[in-house]
Amino acid sequence: MASTVTFTPSGLVSPLKALASSKSSFTGAHSTRGGLTAVVASKARVSCAASEQKSGIEGSGKQIATALALAAVLSTAPLAFPQNASADIAGLTPCKDSKAFAKREEKEIKKLAKRLDKYAPDSAPALAINATIEKTKRRFDFYGSHGLLCGADGLPHLIVDGDQAHLGEFVYPGILFLYIAGWIGWVGRSYLIAIKDSKKPAEKEIIIDVPLASRLAWRGFIWPLAAISELRNGKLIEDAANITVSPR
Template sequence: MFNLFVAGLELCKDSKVFNQRLKNTVAKLEARQQKYEINSPPYVALSQQIDNTKNRFDKYGKANLLCGADGLPHLITDGRLSHAKEFIIPGVLFLYITGWIGWVGRGYLQAVSTSSKPAENEIIIDVPLALKFVASGFLWPIEALQQLNNKTLLAPDNEVTVSPR
């Protein structure tokens, strides 16, 4: 692979510390599980947690994630597309979702600012109006570019207050 040993990383599936971490985690859960009667709700819940833990570690191993000396998966953020699933895709998705939330909130605040009680509508949310903005918010990047081109995205300079210093 690509200079993994320089960074002190190795594939999680090959890491002794990673596999020991799995064994320790499962052993702790099994020790807790033995305190309960078989088929009791806590016993079943711990069984599910053990299965989920094993599945999670198995997925980390199959995903070719890289583990450090601590046995934990490390994200590689060096720009290589082979690591896109670890950082780039979740990062872009995060930016899209936060943009959606901001765009919907901006639209809602602009809409209620023209109502008869704008301050009250900021505190007590008009749910039908808010849902209308949420439903249309997924197109926020396109709408933002359109408003930027139409010069309606940003407030005019004469509407922006500047505090004296």
């Protein structure tokens, strides 16, 4: 009669046959599998909820980005189309459409025409008054054709808020003024530095060295670049040790 051989694999505490016949072990294994199933289901629900939350956040993020892009486009619309911007700025209207502006032009021309009646047509005063009338007409026509805005007094008002439709009223002239003022100051500074080491610097401040001043004036047209270069080299600002301080 063949003997029954019980095979116990390495790593297992009890034989496979005993494990199959053990109800308690089967019940424990079943409960363990149930626990694993519950854990897997719980993880699946958490993963599903997390993915739904992530997709919701991404959707809201896309909506916010779309709203910001739309707001940026709407905010730059007046800059892209400055001619279509509303002319009603602080109660102002285009001079060409202003009744007060037209009335002021008519009043000035009538005043000049009344003076013209006192002189002969070919006299020098009459010619001068006619020239003034033409200048007045050109001035008012210039104000009306260049988009200037007038108030209730009929006078043009300058817009200085950086609107592209009105840059020529203040921004461009302001930049030109700063450039010219800086050029004058830079040339004067360069002249004083150039004569500092001469024999009679005080005399050259009174009696200008014209050839030297002319050369410096031509060089001064690039004063913004020269100022930046000297600032980088440390030559633009004098050291505090070289500045004299009066006693206190």
